[in-house]
Amino acid sequence: MTNYHPSIEMLTDYAAGSLPLAHSLCVSTHLEHCHECQQQIRKLEMLGSHLFDQTPVEERQLSSLKDSFFDTLMKQPKVETHVKQSHIEKNTPHWDEYKIPSSLRQFITKSYDDLTWMRLSPSFKIATLYNEDGGAQIALTRVKAGAHMPTHTHTGDEITLVLEGAFSDESGVYRQGDFINRDASHKHKPIVTKDAECICLTVLDAPIEFTGWFTRLLNPIIRRYHPHSHA
Amino acid sequence: MERATQLQSDEQRIDDMFAIAEHRDQAALARLFDHYVPKVRAFCLAKQPGANLMADDIAQEVMIRIWNKAHTYKQESASLNTWVFTLARNARIDYLRKNSRHQSNIDPEYLWQNVVDENADPFKDAQQKKDQERIQQGLDKLPADQKQVLAKVYLEGKTHKEAAEELSLPLGTIKSRVRLALHKLTIYVKR
Numbered sequence: 132m133t134n135y136h137p138s139i140e141m142l143t144d145y146a147a148g149s150l151p152l153a154h155s156l157c158v159s160t161h162l163e164h165c166h167e168c169q170q171q172i173r174k175l176e177m178l179g180s181h182l183f184d185q186t187p188v189e190e191r192q193l194s195s196l197k198d199s200f201f202d203t204l205m206k207q208p209k210v211e212t213h214v215k216q217s218h219i220e221k222n223t224p225h226w227d228e229y230k231i232p233s234s235l236r237q238f239i240t241k242s243y244d245d246l247t248w249m250r251l252s253p254s255f256k257i258a259t260l261y262n263e264d265g266g267a268q269i270a271l272t273r274v275k276a277g278a279h280m281p282t283h284t285h286t287g288d289e290i291t292l293v294l295e296g297a298f299s300d301e302s303g304v305y306r307q308g309d310f311i312n313r314d315a316s317h318k319h320k321p322i323v324t325k326d327a328e329c330i331c332l333t334v335l336d337a338p339i340e341f342t343g344w345f346t347r348l349l350n351p352i353i354r355r356y357h358p359h360s361h362a
Numbered sequence: 363m364e365r366a367t368q369l370q371s372d373e374q375r376i377d378d379m380f381a382i383a384e385h386r387d388q389a390a391l392a393r394l395f396d397h398y399v400p401k402v403r404a405f406c407l408a409k410q411p412g413a414n415l416m417a418d419d420i421a422q423e424v425m426i427r428i429w430n431k432a433h434t435y436k437q438e439s440a441s442l443n444t445w446v447f448t449l450a451r452n453a454r455i456d457y458l459r460k461n462s463r464h465q466s467n468i469d470p471e472y473l474w475q476n477v478v479d480e481n482a483d484p485f486k487d488a489q490q491k492k493d494q495e496r497i498q499q500g501l502d503k504l505p506a507d508q509k510q511v512l513a514k515v516y517l518e519g520k521t522h523k524e525a526a527e528e529l530s531l532p533l534g535t536i537k538s539r540v541r542l543a544l545h546k547l548t549i550y551v552k553r
């Protein structure tokens with residue numbers, strides 16, 4: 132059961148296909164945990180199909196396009212429908228392993244442990260999944276049970292999606308599948324619950340800045356891992 | 363189009379899908395081409411007016427996906443129009459990410475695959491039809507300003523923010539128009 136969902140605007144943009152890919156990645160991961168939002172998306176896609184169906188079409192001769200299409204089709208190698216399936220196949224994790232969401236399997240093929248984790252403090256690690264050219268930074272954060280995450284502010288929007296474990300801050304407790312969207316004005320101080328470590332997917336429009344005298348030392352490191360920042 | 367004839371041709375197209383899936387029927391594919399290609403092109407031109415080559419490319423890609431994926435189409439999870447809309451949406455996203463100045467390596471193929479929920483539900487088909495009807499009828503009665511914003515988001519591929527900028531309206535106005543529309547279509551129920 133998830134309690135924190137993407138806004139209806141974000142779900143609409145996702146169903147319409149206008150939401151940036153990095154944000155769509157978070158919505159997609161949330162959907163794997165949230166039946167309620169899946170239903171919402173199903174209806175939003177229905178709406179899309181009606182608008183699509185009603186789009187005025189221009190009168191245009193399409194016979195040459197049709198000929199060249201059937202030419203290409205005949206030349207295409209025998210159907211490769213199962214090629215992609217092979218690496219997104221449902222992997223059955225070992226009992227002590229985490230299940231990787233399908234949306235993230237393009238970045239994580241086997242397990243979270245195989246990623247290159249950068250240790251920022253004894254209890255806090257970060258692994259970059261992908262830095263979009265001129266766009267968002269997509270990373271996983273991993274924090275030990277009961278630990279504080281370093282206080283930080285950020286310049287753009289930040290989306291956090293809880294993959295494993297739970298954490299809390301001034302405004303609530305966030306569990307697996309919860310979707311938290313914060314803008315730059317928000318300064319938060321999250322703590323991981325005591326029973327288990329917490330792994331989150333985070334997407335930042337602009338790089339994170341840690342505050343406080345100690346963590347100030349870390350900022351140059353983070354910046355190095357976010358090569359497109361001009362902050 | 364008369365409602366009855368429309369339903370009939372919807373059924374014809376479902377049959378065509380089975381003919382493709384089961385015995386690679388090219389005549390069936392040709393019929394679907396005639397029906398869907400003009401729509402997919404219009405959908406692409408709404409995003410980038412005048413980009414005819416892009417529209418042709420994406421339309422062909424959608425037809426190839428129909429040909430290759432016909433066997434994965436499940437009537438009980440989505441209407442054929444909805445299925446084709448999602449193919450067109452994904453193909454457009456993929457084309458744009460590969461051809462834009464800022465290329466992204468995030469593969470959209472992974473991001474819209476889990477949306478169809480696989481739990482078999484005997485009432486789902488009926489519910490599906492009911493939702494479908496409500497949306498279609500509601501859409502016809504929607505005020506022009508609400509419909510305009512929906513078209514911006516869905517057809518032109520604009521985010522709420524971009525739609526606000528283009529219409530020179532505050533973001534709040536755009537949001538409330540979309541919410542009102544979704545509410546009337548009974549898509550959005552406040553949590």
Ligand SMILES: [Zn+2]
Pocket residue numbers: 133135136137161165166167168169
């Ligand atoms: Zn949800």
